[in-house]
Amino acid sequence: MGPEATARGRFVGALHVVPEFPGIRAPFADPNPRAVIAGLGMASDLERLVGLYPAGVCGLGYGLRQILDAQATRGISIDIVVVSGGAGQDPTVRQILADATGTVIASSRSPEPVLLGTAILAAVAAGRFSSLSEAMQSMSAFGAAHSPNLRDPEWHRRRYAASNCCSRPQGGGVILAAACEICLALAFGQISGRHA
Numbered sequence: 094m095g096p097e098a099t100a101r102g103r104f105v106g107a108l109h110v111v112p113e114f115p116g117i118r119a120p121f122a123d124p125n126p127r128a129v130i131a132g133l134g135m136a137s138d139l140e141r142l143v144g145l146y147p148a149g150v151c152g153l154g155y156g157l158r159q160i161l162d163a164q165a166t167r168g169i170s171i172d173i174v175v176v177s178g179g180a181g182q183d184p185t186v187r188q189i190l191a192d193a194t195g196t197v198i199a200s201s202r203s204p205e206p207v208l209l210g211t212a213i214l215a216a217v218a219a220g221r222f223s224s225l226s227e228a229m230q231s232m233s234a235f236g237a238a239h240s241p242n243l244r245d246p247e248w249h250r251r252r253y254a255a256s257n258c259c260s261r262p263q264g265g266g267v268i269l270a271a272a273c274e275i276c277l278a279l280a281f282g283q284i285s286g287r288h289a
Contacts (some may be wrong), residue, residue, distance in 0.1 A: 104143050109152070110128070110130055110145070112128055112130050112152045112153055113127060120160050120162075130148075131157075131259065151189060151249075152219065155193055155256035156256075158194040158195065160257075172173070174198050175235065177203075178206070179233045181200065183237075187200060192249055193252075195246070197238055199235045199238040200235070200236065202233070203234075209232065215234050
């Protein structure tokens with residue numbers, strides 16, 4: 094396990110965030126479930142607080158991975174995901190997303206990629222380019238690309254399995270939180286399947 098994985102494990106530990114604050118969107122579309130922060134103990138040190146952020150970014154990455162998996166089952170292959178704005182501007186966040194999804198995560202060279210998309214559509218509508226593909230190739234470019242760190246894929250595989258379990262149970266928040274805790278314990282070998 095590399096130094097990044099060791100640091101990540103130290104800060105994230107048993108924390109798991111299912112960031113479905115407004116309900117589950119793609120690919121399951123259910124407005125009723127709510128977010129879960131599982132594995133949160135009574136510790137109040139800085140490391141536990143710091144661990145919530147990468148755990149939350151991992152949770153976002155696992156949600157993206159669910160979307161990518163749903164697309165793959167329909168024959169849609171995604172090689173690169175381009176993120177923009179907000180936290181996506183940070184290279185550490187992009188690396189965590191790449192690791193969590195198992196997919197290359199890239200940034201745009203444009204400081205305002207949403208506005209650039211509007212300009213691309215306008216350029217095609219104005220006849221400057223004959224297709225969106227041609228306009229995109231001419232007007233946009235990838236920034237930094239982050240490939241998944243394959244030194245410890247098992248860590249993310251187990252957390253993704255737990256995330257799938259946590260984001261699908263039916264019922265209220267207490268039931269979801271309890272189901273998530275069980276899924277995490279199973280994923281990390283803290284209990285065996287016969288106790289669940």
